[in-house]
Amino acid sequence: MAMDYNQLAVNILEAIGGSQNVENVSHCMTRLRFVMNDNAKVDMKKLQEINGVIRVIDTDTQLQIVIGSAVDKVYKEVCAVGNFESQEPVQQNADADKENKTKKKITPKSVANGIIDAVSGSLVPILPAIIAAGIFKMVAVLLGPTNLGVFTEDNQLYIFCNLVNTAVFYFLPFFIAYTASKKFNATPLYAMMVVAVMIHPDMLDIINAGETFKLYGIFNMQLINYTSSVIPIVLSTWVISYIEKFVKKIVPDHFRVVGVPVLIMVLAFPAALCICGPACNAIMQLLVNVILWMNDTLGIVAIVIVAVFWLFLMMFGMHMPLMMTLLPVWMQMGYDAIVSPGAIASSLAHVGAILSYAIRANNQDKRAFGWTAFITMISANIGEPALYGITLVEKRVLAYQMAGAACGAVVMYILGAKVTLFSGVGFVWLNFLRFGEYAVAGAIGMIVAFVVSFVLGMVLGYGKEIVSSKN
Template identity: 30%
Template structure:
């Protein structure tokens, strides 16, 4: 229940943080996203007659829980709409009419256009990358290298869910998966190492606490978002270090043909997902690939991911 609450309502948290970042009233960001995952709306998804209109305009019914692109696109456009009304509504009426008029415009715009477009963009990218992974030969090798290098960016935008969905279909049909699920799990090792590198490098106790918490959340709980959002967003050069580490790790995956065999954890125990009765070395190769990504990410991000200024920031305040 706790796990589902965290991920089902992820768009709510994202709507709040995106609104603050873009200068939108946070409560409007929360409300707009809440509408997209409102239970009766989500219940229509997958039904035979999901007819829905807003002011007579047809609105595609999509389950936007755990999605990111529809949220970012909607809140981004809302920042311009709200700014427009803030500028043109008299000061005495701002408190009531700016939120009202903003939502009057954004609800149909988001439900009928922006959110479906965002979801489709994620699906198109997922289908494109997945087709490259199944092409075979040098194309597949290049595709898996590219995917591993950008995997954490896909997680940040939520686009990885489109790939994972396609991969699960392939897994259900074939009993194994050789592309998206492999990358999704092995790339986590480099992300965890990024958080550990920051913990070891920075001196501010608060920053060390955040980085250590993100590392433990990943390696024990299998949740990479604290490392990506809590650490990677602040120390952006570390995200490049993760890309380099993953690109090298995937070369070993390609050489040894690591396959995904079992559904299970996304933590350090994710290595169990690579245990195969007909390929006993598969789990060993997966562990080596994860170790390569972890070691490279730790080294690169410790020496190059955190600047001297970032490492020293907050020390004087903490000692005072």
Template identity: 30%
Template sequence: MDKVTLAKDILKLVGGSENVQGVTHCATRLRFRVSQSDKVKKGELEQHPDILKVVESSGQLQVVIGSHVSDVYQEIERQGQFNDDHSVGKSEQKQTILSKVFALISGSLTPLIPAFAGAGLMKALLIVLENLHILTPESGTYAVLAAAGNAVFYFLPILLGVTIARVLGANPYVAGAIGAALLEPNFTALREAGNVVSFIGIPVPLLDYASSIFPIFIAVSLFAFIERNLKKVIHKNIQIFAVPFLSILITVPLTTMLVGPFGVYLGTWLGDLVNYLINSSHIVSGIIIGGSWSFLVLFGLHWAMVPIILENLKSGSDLIVPLAAASVAAQMGIALGVFLKTKDKDMKALSGSTFLSAILSGITEPILYGIILRHRKTMIYMVVAGAIGGALIAIFNVKLVVFNFFLNVFTFPAQSPMILYILGIVITIVIAAVLPIIFGYELKHQQKKEDNATNKELETNESIMSPLSGQVKALQQVGDVVFSSEAMGKGIAIEPSQGEVVAPVDGVISVTMESGHAVGMISKKGAEILIHVGIDTVKLDGKYFTCLVNQGDDVKQGQPLIKFELDKIIEAGFQTTTPIVITNSDQYEHIDAVVPVEEQIQKNEDLLNLKKKS
């Protein structure tokens, strides 16, 4: 599906642009803050064929769609006519303080992911070039590249000021100016000179705010509170200059005297606490982090660890990321193991492509949502392999020396010692790959389905794919005796979740209706298929239906045949249960459903197996 249509679908299902307070994105998911959660059609979002998963966590609705998320995000911004400062009123949902804190951290950090990733790779490249003696720190080339890699982290208070303010609904550029004040050369020179400074007689602690995280979070939260209240008391005609002036006048001194130092100390305390726990039992920490990290990713909570990781790097190195990388490697290994184990063509294509993508990009959500959550037996393998890998990396005492939050082949130099880190990752991938190969990756009823699929070519003459997405129904459940009695032929029915019918096979259109509610076709192998959308929908006289083909057209499997407005048909009082009938059933020995009744199916998945009479 193209990004325009996907963005339109998502906006509609989250309750429309008027229900969106804010939207950001990370590497694979859209992150919505909605005003009213009951307006979100979560079930329909989860059933959408281009959406991997829907997660509600930390006050956010997270829609996982994959690595093309940035293109869809831009289209959603355009269609919703949002801007950088949009805030559509206060949410009616009650959130805990902890949920609000997590939402603020993740919503502020995720827009900076591309900058982090690019700068992190640049710093890793410099390490490689220096170790190969291609560049030295004294050269001009090294200095230019180092500036490119260091700038994002040095000026992080400015960038974070902008993103934090957007989440809080404050002016992002004033917030950026507050962050810049902490890095202003005349102010930083006072610390470097060792001067004692006061502001209106109050001592000002001179600390290093470069690359800091917590001071700007607290400072901008204070600024947002001040700005909001100033707007209540200052006349609208002078707000444009009075509010920013007073906000800066109040916030910057308070930040340098109180908020900033508290933020620095808070970051140091949290980092020391986490590192103390890790160092107290490095191996146990490796087992816990390596085995459980993917569950943080599952709910989008892993970004809350970024401030601590960055604070650790200010002191030289971090222990968290290498241990967490074991969990990511375990997901990669499961994809590889499923690829080697499965005989199902679709699963082989999915597992192979997601493994390759993960190795190159470090993005494993498609593996997590597309394979591991679908085949939950593999979740055990992920925990076991991740825990073993985390313990190994802990034993090897691997540390992150330059920031990078993605595990891929290009970020190996960010870890030290690199060779031992690579060894730990490779062992983890191998363990995770071997487990599904030996023990399988499906539960018994899933394995039976795959075994049937493996032998499908021997048992059947033709496979009919699903023309719709929705819930499978027995033909006898259809509220029309013509279909339920099998007078028209044997088959199956689907309760649709989306308003599109696609061709279930390659073939020729044999029947179209002026009302657009039904279509018949003949497959290349001779199956005569009737798809009838809804019960008595002929009475609508074509309203809410658009037929996209004509009688005699050659069509390919998966090609759209009919578009229909599902919600409006239901509102008009009609049942939308759709029979899919083989009208020449007498020519077949068996017409068997692949998917059990009441289970969900997506269009283009196997629906019926046909075996002709000999």
């Protein structure tokens, strides 16, 4: 029976205290993301029991409701039922609710959650572009001269596929400036203008020249290439959002048309180029050194830890912010030998465990849901239904998955597998293409991860068969 998305939206809004309790609503690839006016009004028990809700995750900054691949349809109905503006941050009764809001206590946890929320909120909207770029790159890698040899290096389709992927990552800061501005309720044009200067070819010429450059003849500007940057752009945009608010407060009304944009840009350029960018670059260099140290010192232990605990990062929504944060580091190094291989091993082990569950679960209803989750994973590359509906509920599935992930990660490390393609390839079973010249080693590790978790599930099973019931 087809899901009634309108009724699902009605049920969700009713459980969270009505549309008047919603300050902001957005969605990512599988989750509705609510910022509530009053978390105490949310009926968590009622919300978790709604048919169509896979899982509810409550953080200090967001109420995340996992829906799955149909999240965009549910989001559309939520906006219609709640009278929210689609695709834009929703501010409901800001003035009226301000008195009812209590100032949240600043703790290390709230700060960490705030950073994760800011990064994920800025990056999730651009994932479709990254996925599309990955598909074009996948075609070039698979059919290119180093693999099947269908394309030669001067083939125009081969050149174009590589161009699409390169262009998306080159202009990634420009996309992030827009989405981060939306996240921080700022005017996108100002951050986009700053980024346009940061990645302009003339700026790259200044950087490549290697000579001291003083911004406005006063501030020393560090010579940093910001193409493909992520975190420097998010931080700069956040600072620019406060600069915009400050400028709009101090500029008289009769000077606003000219004064506001000019003063914002005058302040934004040194903030981004002389403070935010260099600070983030220093952190990125530290991360590079840490990753190299982990690879040299911890080695196999590091990749096994990532593989075994990757699903828990997914559960807390931290996997994508982590990947996007490390993206510039990997691009600088040219490869990733720890996080991406570990994540891929975890994904294939998860597929194997879910397939064994679909075949061997001790209940007909469970097996049916197992097949649904398995098909969703291999056809749409969406693992949340399996993760929240099966793996975190059935402890044996989790145990088999972790064992398979660890074995696959060990094999990848021993064979020297390294990920060199940092965008997705659309399907979990095509992830071997992300290993580039190390594709064979990556594929063997993937097969080991899948087979180990699948065989464990088939041999050890999931308990004695029980008769299905309506409950």
